[in-house]
Amino acid sequence: MESCCQPTTQANSRVTLCPTCHENGRSVPIITLKSLLKPDALSMLHPKLKYFFCSTSTCEVVYYSEANTFKTQDMKVPVFQKDNRVQVPVCYCFEWTRERLNHAVEEKNDPIQFIREQVKADRCGCEVNNPQGACCLGNVTSFIREIEKNENTIMSGRHYE
Structure with a gap:
C-alpha cells in the first residue's frame, strides 16, 4: 500500500468539476469514502466509480462521481x-x-x-x-x-x- 503522504500518481491527480460549484475536484481513494461516509450514505456508494473531493468551502458537496454526490451531512466527521x-x-x-x-x-x-x-x-x-x-x-x-x-x-x- 502506498503511503498517504507520498506524492500521488498520475491517475490520482486527474481533475474534474464539482456538479454543484463547478470548481475542480481531486480524485480520492474509494477507501476514504468507505471509511468516512455515514451508513445511509455508504449504502448509496458505487464502489467501481471514480470519486472526487470538492474542497470549495462554500459548497456542501464533499464527494462526487458521475452517478451521485455526498454532502457534509453524509460525513462521520x-x-x-x-x-x-x-x-x-x-x-x-x-x-x-x-x-x-x-x-x-x-x-x-x-x-x-x-x-x-x-x-x-x-x-x-x-x-x-x-x-x-x-x-x-x-x-x-x-x-x-x-x-x-x-x-x-x-x-x-x-x-x-
Whole structure:
C-alpha cells in the first residue's frame, strides 16, 4: 500500500468539476469514502466509480462521481475545508484541531515536525481519516502560516485607517 503522504500518481491527480460549484475536484481513494461516509450514505456508494473531493468551502458537496454526490451531512466527521469551527481537525490522524494548532504556535511548539515524525514512522492513515483522502501536511502548514501572519500583523501594531 502506498503511503498517504507520498506524492500521488498520475491517475490520482486527474481533475474534474464539482456538479454543484463547478470548481475542480481531486480524485480520492474509494477507501476514504468507505471509511468516512455515514451508513445511509455508504449504502448509496458505487464502489467501481471514480470519486472526487470538492474542497470549495462554500459548497456542501464533499464527494462526487458521475452517478451521485455526498454532502457534509453524509460525513462521520466535519470537513476541515467546509467547517471553520476551532475544534475541527486540520490533521485528522493526530487530532490537530485549529484550536490545538493555535495553542502550539503560541507556545512555540512545532506541530509540523511532530506530524512529520509520525509520517516517517508510518503511523499516519490519511486515506481513512482525512476526508480529502490525502496527506494533511499542506493544510497544517498553510493554517500555521496564516496564524503566524496574523500574529505578525498584530505584533507590528499595524493600524488601518
